[in-house]
Amino acid sequence: MGKPDDMNIDDTKAAEAVVVEDVNKLHLTVSQEAATPGEGxxxxxxxxxxxxxxxxxxxxxxxxxxxxxxxxxxxxxxxxxxxxxxxxxxxxxxxxxxxxxxxxxxxxxxxxxxxxxxxxxxxxxxxxxxxxxxxxxxxxxxxxxxxxxxxxxxxxxxxxxxxxxxxxxxxxxxxxxxxxxxxxxxxxxxxxxxxxxxxxxxxxxxxxxxxxxxxxxxxxxxxxxxxxTRTHKLIERGTTKWKALASLDWIGVGFLTVGLVLLLAGVALGGATYPWDHPGWIVPTVLGFVSLVSLGFWEWKGTKEPFMARELFAGKLRTFVLFLCVDFVAGMALYASAAFWAQLCRGVWQVTPIKVGVLSIPGGFGGAIGGFAAGMVIGRYKYTSTKHCLIFGTILKIIADVMLMHLKPGTIPLGLGTGFISMVSTGWTSVSLIVCVQLTCEDEDIGLATLMLGSVRAVGGSVAVTIYSSLLTNTMKTDAGPRVGEVVLKMGLPISSLRPLVLLLINEDTELAGHLPGMTPEILQAARDALAWSWTLAFKRVYTAATAFACLACVAAIFTKDVSHAMTDHVAVRLENEKEKEKEITTA
Structure with a gap:
């Protein structure tokens, strides 16, 4: 009888050990889930x-x-x-x-x-x-x-x-x-x-x-x-926030920061502070470009844990990489609408600052409507896949820029309608790109991937603004003087007043222009009307360039890969206070 009793005792102890082990595993699992982002x-x-x-x-x-x-x-x-x-x-x-x-x-x-x-x-x-x-x-x-x-x-x-x-x-x-x-x-x-x-x-x-x-x-x-409180990357690396910061790819961060600052500052200095052949803008621009190229090589070969996560780029030529290309080139086209609209209104249509604000309202509506519409339909229907949305947005921008090329004095209604269409495409494309990038990247890289779009767009836009500003400056320099002179010299304005008149009107200083020698209200208005046609020619050239950039963006969009299949029920993270609530419910 003793042996069976011993066997029962052994079996009981073994069973208890299994139960304890299972409980410990359960506690460990619960503890890990509470510490990780988890799926929400x-x-x-x-x-x-x-x-x-x-x-x-x-x-x-x-x-x-x-x-x-x-x-x-x-x-x-x-x-x-x-x-x-x-x-x-x-x-x-x-x-x-x-x-x-x-x-x-x-x-x-x-x-x-x-x-x-x-x-x-x-x-x-x-x-x-x-x-x-x-x-x-x-x-x-x-x-x-x-x-x-x-x-x-x-x-x-x-x-x-x-x-x-x-x-x-x-x-x-x-x-x-x-x-x-x-x-x-x-x-x-x-x-x-x-x-x-x-x-x-x-x-x-x-x-x-x-x-x-x-x-x-x-x-x-x-x-x-x-x-x-503990992100995917902290858990993957098995480290703390302070250790993660200490081991961050600071060299890559340095290349990125210096490159962006020098490139954007150099571009901003060109044409305005320094002439285009001056080293004052060429040197920082070149150094910024070299720094960004160095960043690419460093992240590729120089570090084990790059700041610009390799998984964002590896094997994603037709998704993440091309999305950034569309973003860069589209940014060059988008800035033509956003950054120069006020200047177009003042130069071509000669309106006051308050009137500029009024004329900007349709474009504001367009941007909001385009972004909202894209967000609501992207990936939901056959012809609103992520790829189709990008193609549609860039085609709409091409159409708008072609229409903007035909603006001239007295075409405010056409300008308002065209500005609306242009900003619809802006909002549509911007939101579509955000969704595309977020569907392409891993959960742990969503912050970098999403905000990189804004940075890339800023670089593309800054390059475009430099090109557009050069077109405006060169056109006004060669066209404004002869065009205004042809009108006002016949009306009796001394030739000595022509150059200061043109410069003052370009800078919108009509009050001082009205006090130039030989000036009359009639001559001043005639000069302003003539100058408006110089602005018309200048902006036609700007939007011709913007159309070319929009076409490049459309070509890039055509070669992107559809990522609509990633639109699932997956939720990347769970909020900490959601966990606490669930814990309270479970305890009760």
């Missing part, structure tokens, strides 16, 4: 809604500041200057944003996004304080650098919202973000002009609004946005 729920929860609202508010705030500030640069210069370098208020912001975007995206993929978004808002607040108290243009330029850095971090919302919802709904999320910025897309230029025209605080009220909005967005992010 497909349904929207209260925590997700609050997080998306917080992210959307930060994204909207940086857009508001950019839209309104860009419309009042000249007014700020008139109050604090005048200077001949006030455009650096915009240029410094563009450079800071372009540099911050990939850095914020890539580093937040490693150490998490929450504090990046909060610090972005804090930088926005500091930027606003500097601008409100500014007594000189250099102070506003410094404010613009801070605003660009903060705005680049706040654009993480594009990636952060996408990873909270199923892949198949990422387009809809981008559509909602497009709606969130609708007021500033449509009325940003008009609002900026109204601030400096009608408010006693002039341009400063814009930055006060920015301080308020950034404060609210910081508080919302602090109390409502709780992404995983």
């Amino acid at each position: 729920e497909a349904m929207m929860t209260k925590a997700k809604w609050l997080a998306c609202i917080a992210l959307g508010l930060g994204y909207t705030t940086q857009f508001q500041q950019g839209a309104c500030t860009g419309a009042i640069l000249k007014s700020i210069d008139e109050e604090l200057g005048p200077t001949n370098y006030y455009n650096w208020m915009l240029g410094a912001n563009t450079i800071a944003t372009a540099v911050t975007l990939p850095l914020a995206g890539g580093i937040s993929d490693i150490i998490g996004r929450r504090w990046f978004l909060i610090y972005g808002g804090v930088l926005g607040i500091i930027s606003g304080i500097v601008a409100v108290s500014a007594q000189s243009i250099p102070q506003v330029i410094a404010s613009s650098v801070l605003a660009g850095m903060g705005g680049g971090a706040q654009q993480l919302a594009l990636a952060a919202t996408g990873e909270l919802v199923p892949n198949k709904h990422r387009g809809k999320v981008q559509a909602c973000l497009d709606l969130a910025i609708l007021p500033w897309t449509i009325f940003g230029t008009l609002t900026g002009g109204a601030m400096v025209t009608y408010h006693s605080l002039t341009f400063r009220i814009n930055f006060i609004i920015g301080i308020i909005l950034n404060t609210i967005s910081c508080l919302m992010a602090f109390f409502c946005y709780f992404p995983p």
Whole structure:
């Protein structure tokens, strides 16, 4: 009888050991799941809604500041200057944003996004304080650098919202973000002009609004946005945030930062600060290009853990790589619509700053409608696959640019309709590219991949602005004098007044032009009318070049690979406060 009892005891102990082992495995599994990003729920929860609202508010705030500030640069210069370098208020912001975007995206993929978004808002607040108290243009330029850095971090919302919802709904999320910025897309230029025209605080009220909005967005992010504390990359590498930062590919980050700063600064200096054959812009541009090429070689062969993740590029020629190509070339075409519309309105149609804001409203609607429509339909139907959406957006841009080539004095209705179509294509293509890139990359690289689009677009746009500015400058230099002279010299204007008249009118200083020797109101108006035709020729050349870039973007889009199959129910991450809620329910 003793042996069977011993056997029973042994069996019982063995069974208990198995149970203990299973429990330990279960505890380990639960512990690991709680520490990892995990796959989130497909349904929207209260925590997700609050997080998306917080992210959307930060994204909207940086857009508001950019839209309104860009419309009042000249007014700020008139109050604090005048200077001949006030455009650096915009240029410094563009450079800071372009540099911050990939850095914020890539580093937040490693150490998490929450504090990046909060610090972005804090930088926005500091930027606003500097601008409100500014007594000189250099102070506003410094404010613009801070605003660009903060705005680049706040654009993480594009990636952060996408990873909270199923892949198949990422387009809809981008559509909602497009709606969130609708007021500033449509009325940003008009609002900026109204601030400096009608408010006693002039341009400063814009930055006060920015301080308020950034404060609210910081508080919302602090109390409502709780992404995983341990990211996919931290878990894969089995390390901590501080160790990950210490071992970051800082050489690659250095090449990227220096390359973007020098390239964008050099391009901005060309034609405006320095003539096109001057080393003042050639040297930084070449050095910036060399630095970016060096980045490519370093990331390819020089480091084991590159900042620019190799898996984004390896085997993805027709997806991620071509998406970036479309983005770069499309950015060259898109900037022709966005960056030069106000100048076209003032030069060709001779309208006031407030009227420029009014004439920008249809384009604002177009951008919002295009982005929203693309987000809602991309990947859902046979002819709205990711590839079809890119092709459609670039073809629409070609059509719009061809129509813009035919604008001239007295064609405001045609211009409004064409501007609307052009910005529809802009919004459509931009949102389509965001969705395409997010569907192509791995979950752990979504921040870098998404925000790299903005940086690539900025580089393409800056190169395009240089080309367009050169076309405008050269055309006005060769055409304006003879064209205006042919009209006003017959009316009795002394030839000695011709050159200063043309220069003053190009700079929109009609008041001083009216006091030139031999000037009459009739001669002044005739000169302005003649100059409008010089602007017409200049912008025809600009949009001819933009059409060529749009055609290149369309060709690249044709060769892209459809990634609609990735639009599944997969959710990249689960919020920390969602886990806590589930734990409470399980415990109960």
